[in-house]
Amino acid sequence: MTDETPLSDRLINLEVAEPSHLGDFEKLIETEAQHERKVARLALYSWATTFVCLVVAAASSLMVVEIGGAFVNVVRFALLVAAGTGIIALFAGALFTAVWVFRSRTPSLRAIERRLARLETLLDRG
Numbered sequence: 001m002t003d004e005t006p007l008s009d010r011l012i013n014l015e016v017a018e019p020s021h022l023g024d025f026e027k028l029i030e031t032e033a034q035h036e037r038k039v040a041r042l043a044l045y046s047w048a049t050t051f052v053c054l055v056v057a058a059a060s061s062l063m064v065v066e067i068g069g070a071f072v073n074v075v076r077f078a079l080l081v082a083a084g085t086g087i088i089a090l091f092a093g094a095l096f097t098a099v100w101v102f103r104s105r106t107p108s109l110r111a112i113e114r115r116l117a118r119l120e121t122l123l124d125r126g
Contacts, residue, residue, distance in 0.1 A: 029111040039100045046093030053086030 060079035
């Protein structure tokens, strides 16, 4: 049985939870941070792949213009593969960048609020 509720809803529900659930709250925050890092890493890899494919496509098209003979067909195939991979990487890079930029900031703000509240209680006690 898995919990299908969104992470932000679970974080909001845990905000009013008992102090015994603080460990669960921290785990959810860490899970969200790992997800953010993964999406940012995927965006970076996609843009790097797009750049590499652009360079390979430019080099291949230059080779098609400069070199003749049977080698041209191999270079044209490499150009098509590089262009196709580059287009897919471009779309993936744009998608992952959009996901990373427009992600929900609520869990991060809730984590800051929770940590500040915990710090205030520690200061009140001591």
